[in-house]
Amino acid sequence: MSANFWTNLRAKHPLGIVGLSPMDGVTDLPMRLMTAKYGAPDILWTEFVNVEGMLKNPARLERALWTDPPTRVKNNQLVFARLESKRQDFSLVARRKSGPTPCKSSSSNPKNTFRLANSSQQKTVDCSFCRLEINGGGAKTRTIAQLYGLRPDNFAALTTRLINHQIPRTSGIVGIDLNMGCPARQVALNGAGAGLIQNKPLAKEIYLATLEAAQGKLPVSIKTRLGFNELEIEDWLGWLAEELKPAAIILHGRTYRQGYSGHADWEAIARAARLIKSLSPNTIVLGNGDVQSRGEAQEKVVQYGVDGVLIGRAAMGNPFVFADRQEASSVINFMKTTAVPELASSECSSPEAKSSQNENNDRRSFYLALALEHALLYEQCFSSLSNYSFLPMRKHLAWYARGFAGASALRAQLMQANSSADLQLILEVDKKKSNPLEAVLAAD
Numbered sequence: 001m002s003a004n005f006w007t008n009l010r011a012k013h014p015l016g017i018v019g020l021s022p023m024d025g026v027t028d029l030p031m032r033l034m035t036a037k038y039g040a041p042d043i044l045w046t047e048f049v050n051v052e053g054m055l056k057n058p059a060r061l062e063r064a065l066w067t068d069p070p071t072r073v074k075n076n077q078l079v080f081a082r083l084e085s086k087r088q089d090f091s092l093v094a095r096r097k098s099g100p101t102p103c104k105s106s107s108s109n110p111k112n113t114f115r116l117a118n119s120s121q122q123k124t125v126d127c128s129f130c131r132l133e134i135n136g137g138g139a140k141t142r143t144i145a146q147l148y149g150l151r152p153d154n155f156a157a158l159t160t161r162l163i164n165h166q167i168p169r170t171s172g173i174v175g176i177d178l179n180m181g182c183p184a185r186q187v188a189l190n191g192a193g194a195g196l197i198q199n200k201p202l203a204k205e206i207y208l209a210t211l212e213a214a215q216g217k218l219p220v221s222i223k224t225r226l227g228f229n230e231l232e233i234e235d236w237l238g239w240l241a242e243e244l245k246p247a248a249i250i251l252h253g254r255t256y257r258q259g260y261s262g263h264a265d266w267e268a269i270a271r272a273a274r275l276i277k278s279l280s281p282n283t284i285v286l287g288n289g290d291v292q293s294r295g296e297a298q299e300k301v302v303q304y305g306v307d308g309v310l311i312g313r314a315a316m317g318n319p320f321v322f323a324d325r326q327e328a329s330s331v332i333n334f335m336k337t338t339a340v341p342e343l344a345s346s347e348c349s350s351p352e353a354k355s356s357q358n359e360n361n362d363r364r365s366f367y368l369a370l371a372l373e374h375a376l377l378y379e380q381c382f383s384s385l386s387n388y389s390f391l392p393m394r395k396h397l398a399w400y401a402r403g404f405a406g407a408s409a410l411r412a413q414l415m416q417a418n419s420s421a422d423l424q425l426i427l428e429v430d431k432k433k434s435n436p437l438e439a440v441l442a443a444d
């Protein structure tokens, strides 16, 4: 992977690069795979990985860098956790290359079972509550590995392991990103993450050690904030650009002090982007903060002069924030309602729109099918690990269960799930409660 990866990626995306922002405890492998499959962002990020911890306890932390799911096909095109219908009378939701495919209701065939394809476990699961098959095929999973820590030699050692392919299942890593923006107290007050904004000599040492270890084989970027206590555009971002000239700077439009409060300051991001470009014309600048969809990201590119945008929180339980209009419309044609509000335009809505009750049920079925696929994928990726736990999956279930009637009561139930099998039981019971007539018909 050449060091001009970022400029090439920019050239490939004239409307701007739109990627998944790193989120600790969120953007693990199954979440990234779901996002890649249904939203196809232009680039993905791992959770941040502590270089000190990684070198001490690789077995525990390496999984944060995994990009390869259990099943690999070829050319970075992956097929994973496909839920194959034994009966082929379902159709798929959105297939990127071949365009929108009509979706058929499964209500005439409510007792479907699905097999988890390509799994060594070959589980058979009852998905009769799912009204559609999710079967999107391959997905690109180009991923940036984000590192944080304090010791330059540890950054270099981990980078060396990555470029020498000494960490299994990381073939999708295409770049290294240095976290200089995390505001968590145990990170920043220790001098790492956003703490580096106040320690330029160490920031420089870390960057140069990583760059040298990367040997031009992986580009090195920096994700940071607008300043520590206040805006430090010239002093911090100008210095980063002039002194380090990284391949890319990813700029969250808040200071350390702000944490996640208030709004991201996109005017300040624009000022910083202009300055960075004037001092280091080849550095790609990605803005970040409060963006809700690919469309909004592309507007920000035009309005604020950045090369692209990362989206974080809006992607929780909703991979479609990365879908473009055409792709999202195939989902919308099925749902007659959408999780991407700006895409719910008149061109997408049908004159024979279903009643709001049916729309609500479509949305419920659709997102709960995603929740189940995600849970199966989570088990497929991690259940063989010695300290395996289903608990980190629960928050994703809650994020999928939003925006339909009865969601809040269902979320409370989902917080009890300890496996995908539990999840299925909960969803079956919930479906009967929410749609008693359909349950009676299905039982006939």
Ligand SMILES: Cc1cc2nc3c(=O)[nH]c(=O)nc-3n(C[C@H](O)[C@H](O)[C@H](O)COP(=O)(O)O)c2cc1C
Pocket (backbone or CB within 6 Å): 021, 022, 023, 024, 025, 026, 047, 048, 146, 179, 181, 182, 223, 252, 288, 289, 290, 291, 310, 311, 312, 313, 314
């Ligand atoms: C739960 C959570 C975990 C995060 N973890 C990381 C991280 O590991 N590395 C990082 O650079 N930023 C992290 N962030 C910050 C996000 O990447 C992003 O900069 C921030 O959420 C603003 O973007 P958004 O408004 O699109 O979410 C995290 C944010 C959240 C909410």
